[in-house]
Amino acid sequence: FFSSFASHNVGCTITYECLGLSQYEFTMTCYRDCNGINMPNSTTLTFDNNGSCGGAVTNLTLNSVPSLSGVDVSQLCDPTSSTCQGGSSQGTEQWVYTGVTVLPAGCIWTVGYSTCCRSAAITNITGGATYVSTTVNTMINPCNNSVEFSNLPIIYTCDSVLSFYNHGAFDPDGDTLNFSLV
Numbered sequence: 001f002f003s004s005f006a007s008h009n010v011g012c013t014i015t016y017e018c019l020g021l022s023q024y025e026f027t028m029t030c031y032r033d034c035n036g037i038n039m040p041n042s043t044t045l046t047f048d049n050n051g052s053c054g055g056a057v058t059n060l061t062l063n064s065v066p067s068l069s070g071v072d073v074s075q076l077c078d079p080t081s082s083t084c085q086g087g088s089s090q091g092t093e094q095w096v097y098t099g100v101t102v103l104p105a106g107c108i109w110t111v112g113y114s115t116c117c118r119s120a121a122i123t124n125i126t127g128g129a130t131y132v133s134t135t136v137n138t139m140i141n142p143c144n145n146s147v148e149f150s151n152l153p154i155i156y157t158c159d160s161v162l163s164f165y166n167h168g169a170f171d172p173d174g175d176t177l178n179f180s181l182v
Contacts, residue, residue: 009033009115009130010092010155014045016111016136017172018143024136025100028062028113031073031155034084034091039069043097046112052139053107062097069095075156092155105142110135145172 010031017025032039047058072084074091082091103109112133134146150168157163171177 009036011153012113012130012132013149014111014113014132014134015146015148016134017145019100020143022102022104022138022142023100024103025098026060026062026111028097028132030095030097031153032093032095034072034074034082034093039064039093039095043113043115045099047101047103048110048112049107050110053104058101060099060101062099065096065098069093069097073152073155075152075154090156094152103136103138105138108135108137108139144175147171147175147177 010033012028012030015027015029017027019025026045028043028045030039042061042063045060045062047060049057071094072079072082072091073094074082074084074089076082076089076091078087078089079085081087081089083089084091084093110133112131114129114131116129136146137144147169148171150170151166153167154163154165169177169179
């Protein structure tokens with residue numbers, strides 16, 4: 001076996017939509033440093049119900065959405081200067097993956113994604129891995145939707161310049177949203 005390392009992942013989000021009859025569509029949006037390796041055409045989410053339904057762990061393969069993947073989302077004054085476009089300024093691409101699975105009612109699911117190698121351009125987080133997760137609670141509501149984000153994440157900020165951040169989070173079911181920093 002050979003080890004392979006890369007520095008490409010800026011961050012990801014996982015959202016889900018209940019389609020009815022215990023079916024959920026999961027969407028994972030990842031942001032790739034254009035100086036790193038390419039993102040795959042598919043990836044895997046891991047589901048763990050922490051023993052709430054017999055302890056089963058399952059996986060779901062997510063496939064990239066071609067029209068939404070590989071899109072340059074660099075927030076630069078001159079988009080042609082992005083490394084995604086062949087320029088020299090650090091650039092970032094968005095990659096969107098989706099897949100559908102059945103989640104039985106009466107369980108609490110932790111849905112996670114992990115990969116090695118966070119972008120080396122990120123200097124305020126130690127460690128090289130990326131891990132993101134969400135919780136789906138089918139005990140309380142057997143058909144609930146996750147929070148959605150209407151704004152792109154702010155990828156670049158300037159040193160010593162005050163920045164405001166609004167991810168445009170909203171819940172399509174009208175659930176209350178609480179935020180905390182960890």
